[in-house]
Amino acid sequence: MVVGDPALHRATRAFLNRRSLLLKLAAVATAAGGTYLLLRPGQVDPKQVAARAAVIDQAYGVRIGYGDPASFYVPPYGPRDAIIPDGHATAAAPADVALALDAIAQSLAVYPPGFYASLCKAIFLCGTLRFGNEAAGGTYGPAWIILAADPSVGAGGIRETARLGVHHEFSSLVLKRAPLIEMRWRMLMPADWEPDPTNDQALRHDGGANVQEGFLSSYGATSLENDFNTYAETAFANPERLIALAQDDPVIRTKAALLLEAYAAHDPRIMQTYRKLGLNRIASA
Structure with missing residues:
Protein backbone atom coordinates (compact mmCIF):
# COMPACT_ATOMS: atom_id res chain seq x y z
CA MET A 1 0.00 0.00 0.00
CA GLY A 165 13.80 -8.54 -20.43
CA VAL A 166 13.05 -6.44 -23.52
CA HIS A 167 9.78 -8.39 -23.83
CA HIS A 168 9.16 -9.04 -20.14
CA GLU A 169 9.36 -5.49 -18.81
CA PHE A 170 7.77 -3.88 -21.87
CA SER A 171 4.64 -5.94 -21.35
CA SER A 172 3.93 -4.05 -18.12
CA LEU A 173 3.67 -0.84 -20.15
CA VAL A 174 1.18 -2.61 -22.42
CA LEU A 175 -0.84 -3.96 -19.48
CA LYS A 176 -1.06 -0.51 -17.86
CA ARG A 177 -3.00 0.64 -20.92
CA ALA A 178 -5.34 -2.34 -21.04
CA PRO A 179 -7.53 -2.26 -17.89
CA LEU A 180 -10.24 -4.42 -19.45
CA ILE A 181 -7.68 -7.09 -20.35
CA GLU A 182 -6.40 -6.99 -16.77
CA MET A 183 -9.93 -7.43 -15.44
CA ARG A 184 -10.60 -10.41 -17.72
CA TRP A 185 -7.21 -11.90 -16.83
CA ARG A 186 -8.01 -11.66 -13.14
CA MET A 187 -11.13 -13.77 -13.69
CA LEU A 188 -8.87 -16.60 -14.92
CA MET A 189 -6.81 -16.77 -11.73
CA PRO A 190 -7.49 -19.72 -9.38
CA ALA A 191 -10.22 -19.07 -6.82
CA ASP A 192 -7.86 -19.47 -3.84
CA TRP A 193 -4.93 -17.63 -5.45
CA GLU A 194 -3.23 -14.77 -3.59
CA PRO A 195 -0.34 -12.62 -4.91
CA ASP A 196 2.92 -12.38 -3.01
CA PRO A 197 2.76 -9.25 -0.82
CA THR A 198 6.26 -7.88 -1.48
CA ASN A 199 8.75 -7.66 -4.33
CA ASP A 200 11.53 -9.49 -2.52
CA GLN A 201 9.20 -12.33 -1.57
CA ALA A 202 8.16 -12.74 -5.22
CA LEU A 203 11.80 -12.73 -6.31
CA ARG A 204 12.57 -15.75 -4.12
CA HIS A 205 10.70 -17.97 -6.55
CA ASP A 206 13.16 -19.76 -8.81
CA GLY A 207 11.11 -19.48 -11.99
CA GLY A 208 10.84 -23.22 -12.46
CA ALA A 209 8.20 -24.63 -14.78
CA ASN A 210 4.69 -24.73 -13.35
CA VAL A 211 1.88 -24.97 -15.87
CA GLN A 212 -0.69 -25.99 -13.30
CA GLU A 213 -3.69 -23.70 -13.06
CA GLY A 214 -2.61 -21.67 -16.08
CA PHE A 215 0.75 -20.36 -14.84
CA LEU A 216 3.83 -20.77 -17.02
CA SER A 217 6.23 -20.64 -14.06
CA SER A 218 6.23 -20.44 -10.30
CA TYR A 219 7.44 -16.85 -10.61
CA GLY A 220 4.51 -15.99 -12.86
CA ALA A 221 2.17 -17.12 -10.10
CA THR A 222 3.41 -14.41 -7.71
CA SER A 223 1.20 -11.63 -9.14
CA LEU A 224 -1.16 -10.95 -12.02
CA GLU A 225 1.38 -8.61 -13.59
CA ASN A 226 4.17 -11.17 -13.27
CA ASP A 227 1.88 -13.72 -14.89
CA PHE A 228 1.23 -11.36 -17.82
CA ASN A 229 4.95 -10.60 -18.08
CA THR A 230 5.83 -14.28 -18.22
CA TYR A 231 3.29 -14.90 -20.98
CA ALA A 232 4.71 -11.98 -22.98
CA GLU A 233 8.29 -13.17 -22.54
CA THR A 234 7.30 -16.64 -23.72
CA ALA A 235 5.18 -15.43 -26.62
CA PHE A 236 7.88 -13.27 -28.19
CA ALA A 237 11.01 -15.21 -27.18
CA ASN A 238 9.79 -18.82 -27.18
CA PRO A 239 6.51 -18.88 -29.13
CA GLU A 240 6.72 -22.61 -29.83
CA ARG A 241 6.37 -23.36 -26.12
CA LEU A 242 3.32 -21.12 -25.70
CA ILE A 243 1.64 -22.52 -28.81
CA ALA A 244 2.19 -26.09 -27.63
CA LEU A 245 0.87 -25.41 -24.13
CA ALA A 246 -2.14 -23.49 -25.46
CA GLN A 247 -3.21 -26.50 -27.51
CA ASP A 248 -3.74 -28.62 -24.42
CA ASP A 249 -4.75 -26.14 -21.71
CA PRO A 250 -7.84 -23.93 -22.12
CA VAL A 251 -6.75 -21.46 -19.42
CA ILE A 252 -3.34 -20.98 -21.02
CA ARG A 253 -5.00 -20.64 -24.41
CA THR A 254 -7.37 -17.95 -23.10
CA LYS A 255 -4.61 -16.03 -21.31
CA ALA A 256 -2.41 -16.17 -24.40
CA ALA A 257 -5.26 -14.85 -26.54
CA LEU A 258 -5.83 -11.99 -24.08
CA LEU A 259 -2.14 -11.09 -24.20
CA LEU A 260 -2.19 -10.92 -27.99
CA GLU A 261 -5.41 -8.91 -27.90
CA ALA A 262 -3.80 -6.32 -25.60
CA TYR A 263 -0.88 -5.77 -27.98
CA ALA A 264 -3.10 -5.66 -31.07
CA ALA A 265 -5.41 -3.12 -29.41
CA HIS A 266 -2.44 -0.81 -29.05
CA ASP A 267 -1.28 -1.25 -32.65
CA PRO A 268 -2.81 -3.81 -35.04
CA ARG A 269 0.45 -3.99 -37.00
CA ILE A 270 1.63 -6.46 -34.36
CA MET A 271 -0.43 -9.04 -36.25
CA GLN A 272 2.50 -9.16 -38.70
CA THR A 273 4.68 -10.40 -35.86
CA TYR A 274 2.05 -12.94 -34.82
CA ARG A 275 2.07 -14.42 -38.30
CA LYS A 276 5.87 -14.64 -38.39
CA LEU A 277 6.01 -16.37 -35.00
CA GLY A 278 2.99 -18.61 -35.56
CA LEU A 279 1.06 -16.86 -32.79
CA ASN A 280 -1.77 -15.99 -35.18
CA ARG A 281 -3.14 -19.49 -34.50
CA ILE A 282 -3.73 -18.49 -30.89
CA ALA A 283 -5.01 -15.03 -31.78
CA SER A 284 -7.54 -16.41 -34.25
CA ALA A 285 -8.70 -19.05 -31.78
Missing part, protein backbone atom coordinates in the same frame (compact mmCIF):
# COMPACT_ATOMS: atom_id res chain seq x y z
CA VAL A 2 1.25 3.49 -0.86
CA VAL A 3 0.42 6.37 1.42
CA GLY A 4 1.05 10.09 1.18
CA ASP A 5 0.74 12.49 -1.73
CA PRO A 6 -1.61 11.00 -4.42
CA ALA A 7 0.56 12.54 -7.14
CA LEU A 8 3.54 10.59 -5.84
CA HIS A 9 1.41 7.46 -5.80
CA ARG A 10 0.73 7.88 -9.52
CA ALA A 11 4.39 8.57 -10.22
CA THR A 12 5.69 5.50 -8.42
CA ARG A 13 2.98 2.90 -8.86
CA ALA A 14 4.68 1.57 -12.00
CA PHE A 15 7.48 0.30 -9.81
CA LEU A 16 5.40 -1.68 -7.35
CA ASN A 17 5.80 -5.08 -9.04
CA ARG A 18 9.30 -6.36 -9.78
CA ARG A 19 10.40 -9.38 -11.71
CA SER A 20 13.42 -11.66 -11.67
CA LEU A 21 14.85 -12.60 -15.05
CA LEU A 22 17.07 -15.68 -14.99
CA LEU A 23 19.28 -14.43 -12.19
CA LYS A 24 19.90 -17.94 -10.88
CA LEU A 25 21.85 -18.98 -13.96
CA ALA A 26 24.81 -20.55 -12.20
CA ALA A 27 25.24 -23.15 -14.90
CA VAL A 28 25.13 -20.56 -17.67
CA ALA A 29 27.48 -18.27 -15.83
CA THR A 30 29.99 -21.07 -15.34
CA ALA A 31 29.81 -22.18 -18.97
CA ALA A 32 30.20 -18.62 -20.22
CA GLY A 33 32.88 -17.54 -17.78
CA GLY A 34 35.71 -17.82 -20.27
CA THR A 35 33.95 -15.55 -22.74
CA TYR A 36 33.19 -13.03 -20.04
CA LEU A 37 36.85 -12.79 -19.00
CA LEU A 38 37.75 -11.72 -22.53
CA LEU A 39 35.58 -8.66 -22.06
CA ARG A 40 37.02 -7.17 -18.90
CA PRO A 41 36.35 -3.42 -18.54
CA GLY A 42 39.94 -2.60 -19.49
CA GLN A 43 39.51 -4.37 -22.82
CA VAL A 44 36.34 -2.56 -23.89
CA ASP A 45 36.44 0.80 -25.61
CA PRO A 46 33.67 2.92 -24.03
CA LYS A 47 33.40 4.91 -27.27
CA GLN A 48 32.57 1.75 -29.19
CA VAL A 49 29.95 0.81 -26.62
CA ALA A 50 28.39 4.26 -26.92
CA ALA A 51 28.47 4.03 -30.71
CA ARG A 52 26.71 0.66 -30.67
CA ALA A 53 24.05 2.02 -28.30
CA ALA A 54 23.53 4.97 -30.66
CA VAL A 55 23.04 2.64 -33.62
CA ILE A 56 20.27 0.79 -31.76
CA ASP A 57 18.68 4.11 -30.80
CA GLN A 58 18.68 5.25 -34.42
CA ALA A 59 17.32 1.93 -35.72
CA TYR A 60 14.47 1.53 -33.25
CA GLY A 61 13.85 4.98 -31.82
CA VAL A 62 14.55 3.75 -28.29
CA ARG A 63 17.26 5.44 -26.26
CA ILE A 64 19.82 3.04 -24.77
CA GLY A 65 21.12 4.56 -21.55
CA TYR A 66 23.54 3.49 -18.82
CA GLY A 67 25.78 5.12 -16.24
CA ASP A 68 24.42 6.67 -13.04
CA PRO A 69 20.99 5.13 -12.24
CA ALA A 70 19.92 8.55 -10.95
CA SER A 71 19.84 9.61 -14.61
CA PHE A 72 17.40 6.86 -15.64
CA TYR A 73 14.45 8.94 -16.81
CA VAL A 74 13.20 10.65 -19.97
CA PRO A 75 11.27 13.93 -20.37
CA PRO A 76 8.73 15.00 -19.35
CA TYR A 77 9.71 13.00 -16.27
CA GLY A 78 12.49 14.12 -13.95
CA PRO A 79 15.03 12.89 -11.41
CA ARG A 80 12.39 11.99 -8.83
CA ASP A 81 10.93 9.49 -11.30
CA ALA A 82 14.30 7.72 -11.52
CA ILE A 83 13.99 6.67 -7.86
CA ILE A 84 13.10 2.98 -7.57
CA PRO A 85 10.92 2.59 -4.47
CA ASP A 86 12.27 -0.19 -2.22
CA GLY A 87 14.93 -0.97 -4.83
CA HIS A 88 18.59 -0.14 -5.41
CA ALA A 89 20.58 -0.17 -8.66
CA THR A 90 24.29 0.25 -9.34
CA ALA A 91 26.01 1.51 -12.48
CA ALA A 92 26.89 -1.07 -15.13
CA ALA A 93 30.44 -1.60 -16.35
CA PRO A 94 30.97 -0.86 -20.08
CA ALA A 95 31.94 -4.50 -20.73
CA ASP A 96 28.64 -5.70 -19.27
CA VAL A 97 26.69 -3.11 -21.26
CA ALA A 98 28.43 -4.36 -24.41
CA LEU A 99 27.26 -7.91 -23.69
CA ALA A 100 23.63 -6.81 -23.46
CA LEU A 101 23.39 -4.59 -26.55
CA ASP A 102 23.15 -7.21 -29.30
CA ALA A 103 20.55 -9.15 -27.32
CA ILE A 104 18.50 -5.97 -26.94
CA ALA A 105 18.67 -5.28 -30.68
CA GLN A 106 17.68 -8.89 -31.43
CA SER A 107 14.53 -8.60 -29.34
CA LEU A 108 13.56 -5.13 -30.55
CA ALA A 109 13.66 -6.43 -34.13
CA VAL A 110 10.64 -8.65 -33.37
CA TYR A 111 8.26 -5.66 -33.25
CA PRO A 112 6.92 -3.57 -36.16
CA PRO A 113 8.79 -0.28 -36.71
CA GLY A 114 7.89 2.24 -34.04
CA PHE A 115 5.72 -0.17 -32.03
CA TYR A 116 8.09 -0.46 -29.09
CA ALA A 117 9.08 3.20 -29.04
CA SER A 118 5.45 4.30 -28.90
CA LEU A 119 5.28 3.06 -25.30
CA CYS A 120 8.91 2.73 -24.21
CA LYS A 121 11.21 5.69 -24.86
CA ALA A 122 14.34 4.22 -23.31
CA ILE A 123 16.03 1.03 -22.17
CA PHE A 124 18.43 1.68 -19.30
CA LEU A 125 21.12 -0.76 -18.27
CA CYS A 126 22.25 -0.93 -14.66
CA GLY A 127 24.73 -3.30 -13.02
CA THR A 128 23.11 -4.96 -10.02
CA LEU A 129 19.45 -4.44 -9.19
CA ARG A 130 18.13 -5.45 -5.78
CA PHE A 131 14.89 -5.31 -3.83
CA GLY A 132 15.63 -6.03 -0.22
CA ASN A 133 18.19 -8.84 -0.29
CA GLU A 134 16.94 -10.27 -3.59
CA ALA A 135 18.57 -9.72 -6.99
CA ALA A 136 16.29 -8.79 -9.89
CA GLY A 137 16.77 -8.76 -13.64
CA GLY A 138 14.66 -5.76 -14.50
CA THR A 139 11.96 -3.24 -13.70
CA TYR A 140 10.21 -0.37 -15.45
CA GLY A 141 9.23 3.26 -15.12
CA PRO A 142 6.42 5.35 -16.62
CA ALA A 143 7.98 5.36 -20.11
CA TRP A 144 11.11 3.21 -19.89
CA ILE A 145 12.45 -0.11 -18.71
CA ILE A 146 15.59 -0.96 -16.72
CA LEU A 147 17.54 -4.17 -17.29
CA ALA A 148 20.31 -5.50 -15.07
CA ALA A 149 23.68 -6.34 -16.63
CA ASP A 150 24.77 -8.12 -13.48
CA PRO A 151 28.31 -9.57 -13.77
CA SER A 152 27.52 -12.26 -11.21
CA VAL A 153 25.46 -14.20 -13.80
CA GLY A 154 28.24 -14.21 -16.40
CA ALA A 155 28.16 -13.31 -20.07
CA GLY A 156 25.42 -15.77 -20.96
CA GLY A 157 23.24 -14.58 -18.11
CA ILE A 158 23.64 -10.92 -19.07
CA ARG A 159 22.69 -11.63 -22.68
CA GLU A 160 19.70 -13.77 -21.72
CA THR A 161 18.45 -11.25 -19.17
CA ALA A 162 18.57 -8.56 -21.86
CA ARG A 163 17.00 -10.75 -24.56
CA LEU A 164 14.04 -11.77 -22.41
Whole structure:
Protein backbone atom coordinates (compact mmCIF):
# COMPACT_ATOMS: atom_id res chain seq x y z
CA MET A 1 0.00 0.00 0.00
CA VAL A 2 1.25 3.49 -0.86
CA VAL A 3 0.42 6.37 1.42
CA GLY A 4 1.05 10.09 1.18
CA ASP A 5 0.74 12.49 -1.73
CA PRO A 6 -1.61 11.00 -4.42
CA ALA A 7 0.56 12.54 -7.14
CA LEU A 8 3.54 10.59 -5.84
CA HIS A 9 1.41 7.46 -5.80
CA ARG A 10 0.73 7.88 -9.52
CA ALA A 11 4.39 8.57 -10.22
CA THR A 12 5.69 5.50 -8.42
CA ARG A 13 2.98 2.90 -8.86
CA ALA A 14 4.68 1.57 -12.00
CA PHE A 15 7.48 0.30 -9.81
CA LEU A 16 5.40 -1.68 -7.35
CA ASN A 17 5.80 -5.08 -9.04
CA ARG A 18 9.30 -6.36 -9.78
CA ARG A 19 10.40 -9.38 -11.71
CA SER A 20 13.42 -11.66 -11.67
CA LEU A 21 14.85 -12.60 -15.05
CA LEU A 22 17.07 -15.68 -14.99
CA LEU A 23 19.28 -14.43 -12.19
CA LYS A 24 19.90 -17.94 -10.88
CA LEU A 25 21.85 -18.98 -13.96
CA ALA A 26 24.81 -20.55 -12.20
CA ALA A 27 25.24 -23.15 -14.90
CA VAL A 28 25.13 -20.56 -17.67
CA ALA A 29 27.48 -18.27 -15.83
CA THR A 30 29.99 -21.07 -15.34
CA ALA A 31 29.81 -22.18 -18.97
CA ALA A 32 30.20 -18.62 -20.22
CA GLY A 33 32.88 -17.54 -17.78
CA GLY A 34 35.71 -17.82 -20.27
CA THR A 35 33.95 -15.55 -22.74
CA TYR A 36 33.19 -13.03 -20.04
CA LEU A 37 36.85 -12.79 -19.00
CA LEU A 38 37.75 -11.72 -22.53
CA LEU A 39 35.58 -8.66 -22.06
CA ARG A 40 37.02 -7.17 -18.90
CA PRO A 41 36.35 -3.42 -18.54
CA GLY A 42 39.94 -2.60 -19.49
CA GLN A 43 39.51 -4.37 -22.82
CA VAL A 44 36.34 -2.56 -23.89
CA ASP A 45 36.44 0.80 -25.61
CA PRO A 46 33.67 2.92 -24.03
CA LYS A 47 33.40 4.91 -27.27
CA GLN A 48 32.57 1.75 -29.19
CA VAL A 49 29.95 0.81 -26.62
CA ALA A 50 28.39 4.26 -26.92
CA ALA A 51 28.47 4.03 -30.71
CA ARG A 52 26.71 0.66 -30.67
CA ALA A 53 24.05 2.02 -28.30
CA ALA A 54 23.53 4.97 -30.66
CA VAL A 55 23.04 2.64 -33.62
CA ILE A 56 20.27 0.79 -31.76
CA ASP A 57 18.68 4.11 -30.80
CA GLN A 58 18.68 5.25 -34.42
CA ALA A 59 17.32 1.93 -35.72
CA TYR A 60 14.47 1.53 -33.25
CA GLY A 61 13.85 4.98 -31.82
CA VAL A 62 14.55 3.75 -28.29
CA ARG A 63 17.26 5.44 -26.26
CA ILE A 64 19.82 3.04 -24.77
CA GLY A 65 21.12 4.56 -21.55
CA TYR A 66 23.54 3.49 -18.82
CA GLY A 67 25.78 5.12 -16.24
CA ASP A 68 24.42 6.67 -13.04
CA PRO A 69 20.99 5.13 -12.24
CA ALA A 70 19.92 8.55 -10.95
CA SER A 71 19.84 9.61 -14.61
CA PHE A 72 17.40 6.86 -15.64
CA TYR A 73 14.45 8.94 -16.81
CA VAL A 74 13.20 10.65 -19.97
CA PRO A 75 11.27 13.93 -20.37
CA PRO A 76 8.73 15.00 -19.35
CA TYR A 77 9.71 13.00 -16.27
CA GLY A 78 12.49 14.12 -13.95
CA PRO A 79 15.03 12.89 -11.41
CA ARG A 80 12.39 11.99 -8.83
CA ASP A 81 10.93 9.49 -11.30
CA ALA A 82 14.30 7.72 -11.52
CA ILE A 83 13.99 6.67 -7.86
CA ILE A 84 13.10 2.98 -7.57
CA PRO A 85 10.92 2.59 -4.47
CA ASP A 86 12.27 -0.19 -2.22
CA GLY A 87 14.93 -0.97 -4.83
CA HIS A 88 18.59 -0.14 -5.41
CA ALA A 89 20.58 -0.17 -8.66
CA THR A 90 24.29 0.25 -9.34
CA ALA A 91 26.01 1.51 -12.48
CA ALA A 92 26.89 -1.07 -15.13
CA ALA A 93 30.44 -1.60 -16.35
CA PRO A 94 30.97 -0.86 -20.08
CA ALA A 95 31.94 -4.50 -20.73
CA ASP A 96 28.64 -5.70 -19.27
CA VAL A 97 26.69 -3.11 -21.26
CA ALA A 98 28.43 -4.36 -24.41
CA LEU A 99 27.26 -7.91 -23.69
CA ALA A 100 23.63 -6.81 -23.46
CA LEU A 101 23.39 -4.59 -26.55
CA ASP A 102 23.15 -7.21 -29.30
CA ALA A 103 20.55 -9.15 -27.32
CA ILE A 104 18.50 -5.97 -26.94
CA ALA A 105 18.67 -5.28 -30.68
CA GLN A 106 17.68 -8.89 -31.43
CA SER A 107 14.53 -8.60 -29.34
CA LEU A 108 13.56 -5.13 -30.55
CA ALA A 109 13.66 -6.43 -34.13
CA VAL A 110 10.64 -8.65 -33.37
CA TYR A 111 8.26 -5.66 -33.25
CA PRO A 112 6.92 -3.57 -36.16
CA PRO A 113 8.79 -0.28 -36.71
CA GLY A 114 7.89 2.24 -34.04
CA PHE A 115 5.72 -0.17 -32.03
CA TYR A 116 8.09 -0.46 -29.09
CA ALA A 117 9.08 3.20 -29.04
CA SER A 118 5.45 4.30 -28.90
CA LEU A 119 5.28 3.06 -25.30
CA CYS A 120 8.91 2.73 -24.21
CA LYS A 121 11.21 5.69 -24.86
CA ALA A 122 14.34 4.22 -23.31
CA ILE A 123 16.03 1.03 -22.17
CA PHE A 124 18.43 1.68 -19.30
CA LEU A 125 21.12 -0.76 -18.27
CA CYS A 126 22.25 -0.93 -14.66
CA GLY A 127 24.73 -3.30 -13.02
CA THR A 128 23.11 -4.96 -10.02
CA LEU A 129 19.45 -4.44 -9.19
CA ARG A 130 18.13 -5.45 -5.78
CA PHE A 131 14.89 -5.31 -3.83
CA GLY A 132 15.63 -6.03 -0.22
CA ASN A 133 18.19 -8.84 -0.29
CA GLU A 134 16.94 -10.27 -3.59
CA ALA A 135 18.57 -9.72 -6.99
CA ALA A 136 16.29 -8.79 -9.89
CA GLY A 137 16.77 -8.76 -13.64
CA GLY A 138 14.66 -5.76 -14.50
CA THR A 139 11.96 -3.24 -13.70
CA TYR A 140 10.21 -0.37 -15.45
CA GLY A 141 9.23 3.26 -15.12
CA PRO A 142 6.42 5.35 -16.62
CA ALA A 143 7.98 5.36 -20.11
CA TRP A 144 11.11 3.21 -19.89
CA ILE A 145 12.45 -0.11 -18.71
CA ILE A 146 15.59 -0.96 -16.72
CA LEU A 147 17.54 -4.17 -17.29
CA ALA A 148 20.31 -5.50 -15.07
CA ALA A 149 23.68 -6.34 -16.63
CA ASP A 150 24.77 -8.12 -13.48
CA PRO A 151 28.31 -9.57 -13.77
CA SER A 152 27.52 -12.26 -11.21
CA VAL A 153 25.46 -14.20 -13.80
CA GLY A 154 28.24 -14.21 -16.40
CA ALA A 155 28.16 -13.31 -20.07
CA GLY A 156 25.42 -15.77 -20.96
CA GLY A 157 23.24 -14.58 -18.11
CA ILE A 158 23.64 -10.92 -19.07
CA ARG A 159 22.69 -11.63 -22.68
CA GLU A 160 19.70 -13.77 -21.72
CA THR A 161 18.45 -11.25 -19.17
CA ALA A 162 18.57 -8.56 -21.86
CA ARG A 163 17.00 -10.75 -24.56
CA LEU A 164 14.04 -11.77 -22.41
CA GLY A 165 13.80 -8.54 -20.43
CA VAL A 166 13.05 -6.44 -23.52
CA HIS A 167 9.78 -8.39 -23.83
CA HIS A 168 9.16 -9.04 -20.14
CA GLU A 169 9.36 -5.49 -18.81
CA PHE A 170 7.77 -3.88 -21.87
CA SER A 171 4.64 -5.94 -21.35
CA SER A 172 3.93 -4.05 -18.12
CA LEU A 173 3.67 -0.84 -20.15
CA VAL A 174 1.18 -2.61 -22.42
CA LEU A 175 -0.84 -3.96 -19.48
CA LYS A 176 -1.06 -0.51 -17.86
CA ARG A 177 -3.00 0.64 -20.92
CA ALA A 178 -5.34 -2.34 -21.04
CA PRO A 179 -7.53 -2.26 -17.89
CA LEU A 180 -10.24 -4.42 -19.45
CA ILE A 181 -7.68 -7.09 -20.35
CA GLU A 182 -6.40 -6.99 -16.77
CA MET A 183 -9.93 -7.43 -15.44
CA ARG A 184 -10.60 -10.41 -17.72
CA TRP A 185 -7.21 -11.90 -16.83
CA ARG A 186 -8.01 -11.66 -13.14
CA MET A 187 -11.13 -13.77 -13.69
CA LEU A 188 -8.87 -16.60 -14.92
CA MET A 189 -6.81 -16.77 -11.73
CA PRO A 190 -7.49 -19.72 -9.38
CA ALA A 191 -10.22 -19.07 -6.82
CA ASP A 192 -7.86 -19.47 -3.84
CA TRP A 193 -4.93 -17.63 -5.45
CA GLU A 194 -3.23 -14.77 -3.59
CA PRO A 195 -0.34 -12.62 -4.91
CA ASP A 196 2.92 -12.38 -3.01
CA PRO A 197 2.76 -9.25 -0.82
CA THR A 198 6.26 -7.88 -1.48
CA ASN A 199 8.75 -7.66 -4.33
CA ASP A 200 11.53 -9.49 -2.52
CA GLN A 201 9.20 -12.33 -1.57
CA ALA A 202 8.16 -12.74 -5.22
CA LEU A 203 11.80 -12.73 -6.31
CA ARG A 204 12.57 -15.75 -4.12
CA HIS A 205 10.70 -17.97 -6.55
CA ASP A 206 13.16 -19.76 -8.81
CA GLY A 207 11.11 -19.48 -11.99
CA GLY A 208 10.84 -23.22 -12.46
CA ALA A 209 8.20 -24.63 -14.78
CA ASN A 210 4.69 -24.73 -13.35
CA VAL A 211 1.88 -24.97 -15.87
CA GLN A 212 -0.69 -25.99 -13.30
CA GLU A 213 -3.69 -23.70 -13.06
CA GLY A 214 -2.61 -21.67 -16.08
CA PHE A 215 0.75 -20.36 -14.84
CA LEU A 216 3.83 -20.77 -17.02
CA SER A 217 6.23 -20.64 -14.06
CA SER A 218 6.23 -20.44 -10.30
CA TYR A 219 7.44 -16.85 -10.61
CA GLY A 220 4.51 -15.99 -12.86
CA ALA A 221 2.17 -17.12 -10.10
CA THR A 222 3.41 -14.41 -7.71
CA SER A 223 1.20 -11.63 -9.14
CA LEU A 224 -1.16 -10.95 -12.02
CA GLU A 225 1.38 -8.61 -13.59
CA ASN A 226 4.17 -11.17 -13.27
CA ASP A 227 1.88 -13.72 -14.89
CA PHE A 228 1.23 -11.36 -17.82
CA ASN A 229 4.95 -10.60 -18.08
CA THR A 230 5.83 -14.28 -18.22
CA TYR A 231 3.29 -14.90 -20.98
CA ALA A 232 4.71 -11.98 -22.98
CA GLU A 233 8.29 -13.17 -22.54
CA THR A 234 7.30 -16.64 -23.72
CA ALA A 235 5.18 -15.43 -26.62
CA PHE A 236 7.88 -13.27 -28.19
CA ALA A 237 11.01 -15.21 -27.18
CA ASN A 238 9.79 -18.82 -27.18
CA PRO A 239 6.51 -18.88 -29.13
CA GLU A 240 6.72 -22.61 -29.83
CA ARG A 241 6.37 -23.36 -26.12
CA LEU A 242 3.32 -21.12 -25.70
CA ILE A 243 1.64 -22.52 -28.81
CA ALA A 244 2.19 -26.09 -27.63
CA LEU A 245 0.87 -25.41 -24.13
CA ALA A 246 -2.14 -23.49 -25.46
CA GLN A 247 -3.21 -26.50 -27.51
CA ASP A 248 -3.74 -28.62 -24.42
CA ASP A 249 -4.75 -26.14 -21.71
CA PRO A 250 -7.84 -23.93 -22.12
CA VAL A 251 -6.75 -21.46 -19.42
CA ILE A 252 -3.34 -20.98 -21.02
CA ARG A 253 -5.00 -20.64 -24.41
CA THR A 254 -7.37 -17.95 -23.10
CA LYS A 255 -4.61 -16.03 -21.31
CA ALA A 256 -2.41 -16.17 -24.40
CA ALA A 257 -5.26 -14.85 -26.54
CA LEU A 258 -5.83 -11.99 -24.08
CA LEU A 259 -2.14 -11.09 -24.20
CA LEU A 260 -2.19 -10.92 -27.99
CA GLU A 261 -5.41 -8.91 -27.90
CA ALA A 262 -3.80 -6.32 -25.60
CA TYR A 263 -0.88 -5.77 -27.98
CA ALA A 264 -3.10 -5.66 -31.07
CA ALA A 265 -5.41 -3.12 -29.41
CA HIS A 266 -2.44 -0.81 -29.05
CA ASP A 267 -1.28 -1.25 -32.65
CA PRO A 268 -2.81 -3.81 -35.04
CA ARG A 269 0.45 -3.99 -37.00
CA ILE A 270 1.63 -6.46 -34.36
CA MET A 271 -0.43 -9.04 -36.25
CA GLN A 272 2.50 -9.16 -38.70
CA THR A 273 4.68 -10.40 -35.86
CA TYR A 274 2.05 -12.94 -34.82
CA ARG A 275 2.07 -14.42 -38.30
CA LYS A 276 5.87 -14.64 -38.39
CA LEU A 277 6.01 -16.37 -35.00
CA GLY A 278 2.99 -18.61 -35.56
CA LEU A 279 1.06 -16.86 -32.79
CA ASN A 280 -1.77 -15.99 -35.18
CA ARG A 281 -3.14 -19.49 -34.50
CA ILE A 282 -3.73 -18.49 -30.89
CA ALA A 283 -5.01 -15.03 -31.78
CA SER A 284 -7.54 -16.41 -34.25
CA ALA A 285 -8.70 -19.05 -31.78
